[in-house]
Amino acid sequence: MFYVHVLYCPNKPCFVSCIRDKRGINGVASSNLMATNKREVKESYDNLGARLYDLRYEEEQGEKYETVLAEVEVKEHEIILDNGCGTGLLFEYLSTTAVGLDISSSLLSKALTRIQDVDDKHLIQGDAENLPLRDHVFSRVFAITLIQNTPNTARTLEEISRVGYRGTIVVVTALKKAFSEEAFRHIIESAGYMIMNLINDEKLSDIIAILSLKIS
Numbered sequence: 224m225f226y227v228h229v230l231y232c233p234n235k236p237c238f239v240s241c242i243r244d245k246r247g248i249n250g251v252a253s254s255n256l257m258a259t260n261k262r263e264v265k266e267s268y269d270n271l272g273a274r275l276y277d278l279r280y281e282e283e284q285g286e287k288y289e290t291v292l293a294e295v296e297v298k299e300h301e302i303i304l305d306n307g308c309g310t311g312l313l314f315e316y317l318s319t320t321a322v323g324l325d326i327s328s329s330l331l332s333k334a335l336t337r338i339q340d341v342d343d344k345h346l347i348q349g350d351a352e353n354l355p356l357r358d359h360v361f362s363r364v365f366a367i368t369l370i371q372n373t374p375n376t377a378r379t380l381e382e383i384s385r386v387g388y389r390g391t392i393v394v395v396t397a398l399k400k401a402f403s404e405e406a407f408r409h410i411i412e413s414a415g416y417m418i419m420n421l422i423n424d425e426k427l428s429d430i431i432a433i434l435s436l437k438i439s
């Protein structure tokens with residue numbers, strides 16, 4: 224069972240509403256790249272550890288952020304959710320208010336050290352399928368290399384749309400090892416998003432979808 228734990232929020236926990244859902248973690252054995260068990264996913268990132276995560280993935284993730292941020296404008300007043308923020312690598316690229324949410328305590332500990340000297344970045348430990356966040360708060364939501372880890376992808380996308388509003392730009396990326404472009408498109412469209420741009424660059428390990436919300 225996961226609980227909301229605001230790790231760092233100097234300006235009051237204004238994004239957090241309540242514990243939305245305490246349903247347990249399902250106990251199905253994991254099989255391949257697509258996760259089926261959130262507890263195992265959490266443990267695998269906790270066991271990998273932040274140092275190794277950054278060593279292995281910092282450069283690879285950085286290339287994705289650069290591609291995304293060349294397409295998505297982030298203005299000063301934007302409030303950003305980095306869903307599945309890991310060690311907070313994306314924070315280094317953002318100069319506006321941002322909340323990072325992740326399930327892994329170990330990766331979040333590293334993210335916490337990254338934001339020690341800033342007051343516009345906040346961290347929450349939580350589950351992307353049950354975001355402990357108010358409705359209609361964020362003008363940009365990034366979910367970079369997250370959805371292969373959430374067993375219920377439709378629920379993850381539904382939660383993203385709940386915390387955004389009409390006009391919110393959502394960026395979801397899908398590991399090519401886990402999703403074909405066709406399957407990824409289908410998932411996004413079934414979740415009711417409008418695809419503004421789909422980037423399938425051979426240099427990147429993810430397909431990047433830049434999306435807008437239809438909801439009010």
Ligand SMILES: C[S@@+](CC[C@H](N)C(=O)[O-])C[C@H]1O[C@@H](n2cnc3c(N)ncnc32)[C@H](O)[C@@H]1O
Pocket residue numbers: 261264265268280284306307308309310312313324325326327330349350351352366367368369372373
């Ligand atoms: C491949 S990493 C990507 C991390 C980060 N977005 C980056 O660009 O480095 C996937 C992240 O999703 C997190 N994660 C997995 N399942 C999650 C869930 N159900 N809710 C929130 N975060 C989750 C993991 O802990 C991990 O930090």
